[in-house]
Amino acid sequence: MAKRHILIADDDPSIRTLLRTFLEGEGYSISEARTGGEVIGLLSDNRGIDLLIVDLRMPELSGMDILQRIDDQDLGVPVVMMTAFGTSNVAIKAIQLGAYDYLTKPFELEDVLVAIRRFFEYQDLTAEVKALRVQVGARDPAERIVGRNTRMLEIYKTIGKVARTDATVLVTGETGTGKELVAETLHVNSQRRSAPLIKVACASLPETLLESELFGHEKGSFTSAYTQRKGRFELAHKGSIFLDEIGEMSLGTQKKLLRVLQEREFERVGGSTPIKIDTRVIAATNKDLLAEVDAGRFRADLYYRLNVITIHMPPLRERKDDIPFLVEHFLDKHRFAPGAPPAKITDLAIEQLDRHDWPGNVRELENTIERAVVLAQGDVITPQHLLLSPTSTNRIVDLAERIRSGTSLKETLADVERRMIVEALRQAGGDRDAAAESLGLQRRALVAKMKEHGVLDTSDEPISVSGE
Ligand SMILES: Nc1ncnc2c1ncn2[C@@H]1O[C@H](COP(=O)(O)OP(=O)(O)OP(=O)(O)O)[C@@H](O)[C@H]1O
Ligand SMILES: [Mg+2]
Known part of the structure; x- marks a missing residue:
């Protein structure tokens, strides 16, 4: 592959030299610019620059102005912004203006390298996905x-x-995290995309119906089977099958499924002729399947068959940095009227979305935005249009998830303690004696804990929590 060409823009020559020496050593080809004007000049000349690393503070044009120019003039160059420590607002703004990433000065050279590598890997991947999309024809951008x-x-x-590949994929994650979307993306980007992706909701059918749904049946195999019928596995031949909510499948059906996965063949219900299929299996669950195995509700052998590749979708509360992007996407997807421009949203409303806990994950966010667009009549969404349920923050997050994400017992206990105190104070209308009593604490102990957790309350202000 040709060397990647990076343009480094900083008015400080020592930074330019440092980055040039280091990155050339890592196999990149480097150009330098001293001012914003030089950057725009080089970009307009189309020197085959793959990535621009630019300092926020520069003479003539600031990094932010450069981002704007790149956008205005369609220069199409990805940007990593360098900012001074403590300017995270600016960094967020930069990302919103289209920068791919930002680096906070002072930085370690290793961090720079990680950011650059991550970018090029991401770019290769999206290029690959785009190439595939072109072959499939335009995919609905609302579904990306x-x-x-x-x-x-x-x-x-x-x-x-x-x-x-044809590898079986298990997609796990809480409700609304995008498991089905992942299944669709896998299928559309596979060689099987010209054949169908067949979806089966395993939880919605009783055992016998589910089996006939999956494997089909012969005429007369049970009372209502008047005709022979093909099952979903047959319909998914050469394509993919999406087994949703697989954790709800009965042990009997699990056994049959295991055989399909092992032998790639099965018989219709009431039939004896083996049917061979070529289907890619994608399964999804919001349950902790290993716990289900332990509880005897899920076959261990099936679990290991399904668990070849696992994609775990993080809950939205653990990737809140994505909220602005998701909001923008949903504003675009859910227009007030066909052809209407996307609604806008205030910073304050975004802040409120950021504080919410999102037990329903991305689906809850999507519904919130869709509703807000209607309430705001397609104009500007403010906090009053969001209607977030206040109670959801009282939920103790999924313990399995906490363990997976490496949250310590101590952190979890502290988190629960803090939330309980906030809630008790809220319920008591800020009355510390009443709150202490409802928590079974002495007033003094409550005050000490409030201090420890940074819980502030003043009688005429709503209780707020600092340090989040
Ligand atoms: N990362 C994402 N980007 C854009 N849209 C998303 C994303 N994740 C989820 N969505 C949207 O949120 C909604 C819910 O997603 P999806 O149905 O894939 O969730 P799920 O994990 O299958 O939920 P459940 O477990 O409840 O079935 C869909 O409309 C989907 O398009
Ligand atoms: Mg789903």
Whole structure:
């Protein structure tokens, strides 16, 4: 592959030299610019620059102005912004203006390298996905997966790697995290995309109906089977089958499914002729399947068959940095009227979305935005249009998830303690004696804990929590 060409723009020559020496050593080809004017000049000359690393503070044009110019003039160059420590607002703004990433000065050279590598890997992957899309014909852009959180980038990489294999994929995650969307993306990016993706909701049918749904049946195999019928597995021949809510499948059906996965053949219900199929299996669950195995509700052997590749979708509360991107996407997807421009949203409303806990994950966010667009009549969405349920923050998050994400027992206990105190104070209308009593604490102990957790309350202000 040709060397990647990076343009480094900073008015400080020592930074330019440092980055040039280091990155050339890592195999990149480097150009330098001293001012914003030089940057725009070089970009307009089309010198084949693959990535621009630009300092926020520069003479003539600031990094932010450069971003704007790139956008205005359609220069199409991805940007990593360098900002001074403590200017995270600016960094967020930069990302919103289209920068791919930002680096906070002072930085370690290793961090720079990680950001650059991550970018090029991401770019390769999206280029691959785009190429595939072109072959399939225009995919509905409303159905694309949105998010730039590092865990999402990892997921895109996994999808990129496994889409074109026939490996069985298990997609796990809480409700509304995008499991079905991942299944669709896998299928569309596989060689099977010209054949159908067949979906089966395993939880919605009783055992016998589910089996006939999956495997089909012969005429007369049970009372209402008047005709022979093909099952979903047969319909998914050469394509993919999506087994949703697989954790709800009965042990009997699990056994039959295991055989299909092992032997790639089965018989219709009431039939004896083996039917061979060539189907890619994607399964999804919001349950902790290992716990189900332990509880004897899920076959261990099936679990290991399904668990060849697992894609775990993080809950939205653990990737809140994606909220602005998701909001933008949903504003675009849910217009007030066909052809109407997307609604706008205030910073304050975004802040409120950011504070919410999102037990229903991305689906809840999508519904919230869709409703807000209607309430705001397609104009500007303010906090009053969001109608977020206040109680959801009282939910203790999924413990399995906490363990998976490496949250310590101590942190979890502290989190629960803090939330309980806030809630008790809220219920008591700020009366510390009453709150202490409802918590079974002495007033003094409550005050000490409030201090410890940074819980502030003043009688005429709503209780707020600092340090989040
Ligand atoms: N990363 C994302 N980008 C854009 N849209 C998303 C994303 N994740 C989820 N959505 C949207 O949110 C909604 C819910 O997603 P999906 O149905 O895939 O969730 P799920 O994990 O299958 O939920 P459940 O477990 O309840 O079935 C869909 O409309 C989907 O398009
Ligand atoms: Mg689903």
